[in-house]
Amino acid sequence: MNSSDQNIILKVCGMRDIENIQAASDAGVSLMGFIFYEKSKRFIQPELRAEIFSSIPDNIKKVGVFVNESIDFVKKIVHEYNLDFVQLHGEEDPSYCEAIKTLTKVIKAFSVDESFDFSITADYQSCDYLLFDAKGKERGGNGIQYNWDILQQYTLDTPFLLSGGLGPEDAGKINSFKHKKLAGIDVNSGFESAPAMKNIENIKSFISKLTCNTQ
Numbered sequence: 427m428n429s430s431d432q433n434i435i436l437k438v439c440g441m442r443d444i445e446n447i448q449a450a451s452d453a454g455v456s457l458m459g460f461i462f463y464e465k466s467k468r469f470i471q472p473e474l475r476a477e478i479f480s481s482i483p484d485n486i487k488k489v490g491v492f493v494n495e496s497i498d499f500v501k502k503i504v505h506e507y508n509l510d511f512v513q514l515h516g517e518e519d520p521s522y523c524e525a526i527k528t529l530t531k532v533i534k535a536f537s538v539d540e541s542f543d544f545s546i547t548a549d550y551q552s553c554d555y556l557l558f559d560a561k562g563k564e565r566g567g568n569g570i571q572y573n574w575d576i577l578q579q580y581t582l583d584t585p586f587l588l589s590g591g592l593g594p595e596d597a598g599k600i601n602s603f604k605h606k607k608l609a610g611i612d613v614n615s616g617f618e619s620a621p622a623m624k625n626i627e628n629i630k631s632f633i634s635k636l637t638c639n640t641q
C-alpha cells in the first residue's frame with residue numbers, strides 16, 4: 427500500500443521482449459532502459475531494434491544505456507529511437523556528458539564500493555541524474571548491492587538514482603532509506619526470470635510495497 431506523497435522514479439532496465447515491455451507498462455512502469463552495450467546479456471541486436479522500439483507504448487520514457495561509445499554513435503541512436511534519456515556506464519568524462527546533454531537528458535552512472543570517492547561526482551553536476559550502481563566485474567547488471575550508508579557522503583545537488591542488485595525483497599529497505607537527493611530507483615537483474623525478461627508479478631508486488639509513489 428503506497429501511503430506517502432513522495433514521488434520517486436522507478437526505472438526498469440534491460441528490457442527487450444515486446445510482450446514483457448507491454449506487461450511492465452500495464453503494471454505501472456513508465457521509465458525503461460534499453461541496452462546498447464554489446465557485451466551485455468541484455469543487448470538489443472541491431473536487427474531487432476526497429477520492431478522493439480516501434481512497439482513501445484507512447485507513455486514510456488526510453489533510456490538508452492551505453493558504455494564508452496562514440497558521441498556520434500550515441501547521437502545517431504538518440505535520434506533514431508527518440509530516446510528521452512541516455513545512461514552512461516563507462517568512463518565518459520564531463521565534456522562527453524555535456525555533448526550528450528545538447529540532445530537529451532543524461533544519467534551518469536558510477537560504480538560504488540566502500541572506497542568510492544564522491545568528490546569525482548562534482549564535475550558531473552550538470553547531468554540530469556547521477557546513478558549509483560554497485561562496483562562489480564561487469565559494467566552493469568552485476569546483481570550485487572553495496573552498503574547504502576556510503577551515500578550519505580554524497581552532498582551535491584544533482585538528484586540520483588539508487589541502483590545495484592535491487593530485488594523484490596528490498597522494498598522495506600528502500601522505504602527506510604532516506605536521502606534528500608534520492609530521486610528514484612533502478613531495477614534490473616533482481617527481477618529477471620531470464621536475461622531481459624522481467625517477472626511482472628514481482629514488479630507489481632514490489633510497487634505495492636513501496637511507501638512512496640512511483641512515477
Ligand SMILES: O=C(O)c1ccccc1N[C@@H]1O[C@H](COP(=O)(O)O)[C@@H](O)[C@H]1O
Pocket residue numbers: 439440459461463466467468491493515557559560565566567568569570589590591592612613614615616
Ligand atoms: O544490465 C546490463 O546488462 C548493463 C550492462 C552495462 C551497463 C549497465 C547495465 N545495466 C545497469 O546496471 C545497473 C545494475 O543492475 P543490477 O540491478 O545489478 O542487475 C542498473 O543501473 C542497470 O541500468
